Amino acid sequence: MGRDRRVARESRHPRHRPRGRPSFRAVRCRYARARGGGVSALLRLAGVTARRGGRTLFEGLDLVLQAGEAAVLTGPNGIGKSSLIRLAAGLLRADAGQVARAEAALADEHLALDERRRLGDALAFWVRRGGREQVAAGMAAMGLDHLAEVPVRMLSTGQRKRAALARVIASGAPLWLLDEPANGLDGEGQERLAAAMAAHRAAGGAVLAATHQPLGLDDARQVALG
Numbered sequence: 001m002g003r004d005r006r007v008a009r010e011s012r013h014p015r016h017r018p019r020g021r022p023s024f025r026a027v028r029c030r031y032a033r034a035r036g037g038g039v040s041a042l043l044r045l046a047g048v049t050a051r052r053g054g055r056t057l058f059e060g061l062d063l064v065l066q067a068g069e070a071a072v073l074t075g076p077n078g079i080g081k082s083s084l085i086r087l088a089a090g091l092l093r094a095d096a097g098q099v100a101r102a103e104a105a106l107a108d109e110h111l112a113l114d115e116r117r118r119l120g121d122a123l124a125f126w127v128r129r130g131g132r133e134q135v136a137a138g139m140a141a142m143g144l145d146h147l148a149e150v151p152v153r154m155l156s157t158g159q160r161k162r163a164a165l166a167r168v169i170a171s172g173a174p175l176w177l178l179d180e181p182a183n184g185l186d187g188e189g190q191e192r193l194a195a196a197m198a199a200h201r202a203a204g205g206a207v208l209a210a211t212h213q214p215l216g217l218d219d220a221r222q223v224a225l226g
């Protein structure tokens with residue numbers, strides 16, 4: 001308890017900031033960069049162009065997501081949906097234009113959980129705020145409570161997808177970037193995903209999802225590539 005308080009007090013001082021952790025000023029600047037016209041945006045793409053394999057996927061693309069908003073990316077295979085998601089996540093550099101985002105959590109084809117750990121522990125690795133409570137909330141949202149002690153490597157395809165989504169839910173990040181989030185989910189899993197996205201948006205979060213399937217985001221902005 002005393003130690004926790006000391007860490008909290010020390011971490012407010014820039015000289016005591018743990019290595020690798022951004023300063024309060026840097027975080028404030030990051031949020032300020034994502035702001036425009038006095039309205040805060042969780043994602044802002046301005047005039048973004050992406051080229052891959054010598055081909056232009058999209059050019060001059062603008063997209064802004066404010067708190068509570070969602071956008072659904074659609075289009076044929078290979079058109080650039082995943083590339084746009086990766087670009088929004090900061091994993092791919094835009095060839096032109098600007099990208100600004102709040103803290104984001106990404107779920108794509110990579111599970112990003114340690115296969116050797118139990119699911120609850122593997123999820124806890126990613127959760128900075130709220131600890132085990134957040135992990136439990138993420139698992140409950142995706143109906144995984146009964147699997148907390150099961151090693152990640154033993155999960156089925158659909159359970160792995162649910163686990164990736166539980167990681168996003170537990171992360172506490174305001175911006176969710178979801179690439180084919182319904183792939184491998186059964187009907188109940190899809191309903192849970194829809195409910196989680198609705199709750200996230202109601203709490204001031206935003207969602208950018210690429211999909212070939214309906215996600216229950218009927219009021220979302222539709223961004224059709226191609």
Ligand SMILES: Nc1ncnc2c1ncn2[C@@H]1O[C@H](COP(=O)(O)OP(=O)(O)OP(=O)(O)O)[C@@H](O)[C@H]1O
Nearest residue numbers: 052053057075076077078079080081082083084210
């Ligand atoms: N690492 C890479 N290097 C070069 N080209 C790539 C790379 N990754 C993807 N591409 C190409 O970029 C294009 C867009 O791929 P992307 O995965 O963004 O499409 P997508 O719309 O998500 O497709 P799908 O619906 O099949 O998931 C494709 O032509 C693909 O071959």
